[in-house]
Amino acid sequence: MQELVWLLLPVAAASGWWMARRSAARDCNESDRRTTPAYFRGLNYLLNEEPDKAIDVFVQLLEVDSETVETHLALGSLFRRRGEVERAIRIHQNLIARPALSQEQRAQALLELGMDYMRAGLYDRAENLFLELKEMKLHVRKALENLLIIYQQEKDWQSCLQTAEELESLVKEPLSLARSHYFCELAEEALRKGNTEDAGRLLKKAISADASGVRPLHMQARIAMSRGDCKASNKLLQKAVEKDVRYLPEVLADFMECHRRQSSLPQLQKYLQGFLGNGMDVAVALAIVDIITETDNETAAREFLGDQMRQHPTLKGLLRLIELNANLPDLQAGQMLVSMKSHVEQLLAERPAYQCAKCGFAANTLHWQCPSCRSWSTIRRKSEPEDKHS
Structure with missing residues (x-):
């Protein structure tokens, strides 16, 4: 409550200043008698911890003109940043309703009210205000940026593409990465509907928008695998890793599936061993352990992973090593390892x-x-x- 008092005190001061100026300009004792009690009534509400009533009084006292619009806008913005969105909306709605606003002042108030609605989750209302600003050709960049946020929140990817295209011409910097992801999202929707042809066309557009992206390549690889073309899928996955090696852990499962279908897991093992060390995710070592287990035996897998953990110990690697050692015939050692396993699993889950x-x-x-x-x-x-x- 103390913070709110300090927030409203400047507004009370501004109201007092405005009234003093009015009374000096109007040599009218009757006017002073009307307005002064209202000002002190507002202060009384404020001191009695009734901020809503205080806001109403001060907003009424601050008649909207060229000298007080900024005070209204600043007050509303402060309330929004504090999370008191309903109060911000009231102030900005009251401001827009006044006929004395210039076009620029009205546009600024519309922008602030639209941001209030966004903060409140009223995206439809916010969208309408930002579209109005775009038609007015005022605060267009800010309106488009907020529209992009709304469309992303609503997963309206087609509108995202249109808005990003308009915004690019204003910001003078490419939004190619975002547009590539919008095409990928549309491709995901097409795949969910079973339309692989549309998905393939959209993924080509995604690559055209941003040639450095790995997501469209991964999606193309999955489409190729669904058609049974493991050779094409494997090439696409390797191309994705070449563009961003940090993405390798995300495609390991698809790599494994491709080579398992082609009975070429040893070839994949050789490929993956080139990525060991140098800070690479432990998932690569664990994939090699899976390959060795399938193509050789658990003893060889245990020896490989034990060597890796001595060089690059991690919790995930330790957990897998516990699983491999739990199969040993020594009952006591197995029980100890199982106990350790539960603790490691808990650490990883957190x-x-x-x-x-x-x-x-x-x-x-x-x-x-x-x-x-x-x-x-x-x-x-x-x-x-x-x-x-x-």
Whole structure:
């Protein structure tokens, strides 16, 4: 409550200043008698911890003219930043309803009200206001940026593409990465409907929008695998890894499936061994363990993983090593390993596997768009330096 009092005190001061100026301009005692009690009534509401009533009084006292519009806008913006969206909406709606506004002032008030609606989750109302600003050709860039956020939230990817195209001409910088992901999202929708032809066409557009992206290549590889073309799928997966080696852990399952169908797992093992060390995710070593287990035996897999854990120890690697050793005939050792396994599983379950490189948002699954900062392709699988033991 104390914070709110300090927030409203400047408004009370502005109201008092405005009344003093009015009374000096009008040499009218009767006017003073009318307005002064209202001002003190507002202060009384404020001191009695009735901020809503105080707001009403001060907003009425601050008649909207060229000198007080900024005060209204600043007050509404402060309330929105504090999370008191309903109060911000009331102030901005009251401002827009006044006939004394210039076109520029009205546009600024519309922008602020649209941002209020967005904060409140009223996306339809916010969208209408931003579209109105676009038609007015005022605050167009800010309106388009907010529209893009709304369409992404609503998963209206076609509108995202149209808005991004308009925005690119204003910001003078490419939005190619975002547009590539919009095409990928449309391709995902087409695949869910079983329309692989449309999906393939959209993925080509995604690659054309941003040639450095790995997501469309991975999706193309999965489509090729669904057709039984493992050779094409494998080439696409390798191409994705060439573009961004950090993406390798995400395609390991598809790599395994491709080579399993082609009975060429030893060839994949040789390929993956080239990525061991140098900070590469432990998932690569664990994939090799799976291959050795399938093509050779558990003893060889245990020896390989034990050697890897001595060089690059991690919790995930330790957990897998426990699983392999739990199959040993020594009952006592097996029981001890099973006990250790449960503790390691608990530690892993409590730790997020992914993190946004831009804002630090942590998650347990891969998000193409960060839910926190809304950046595309910034969430990566976390490495495990904190898990390494000397």
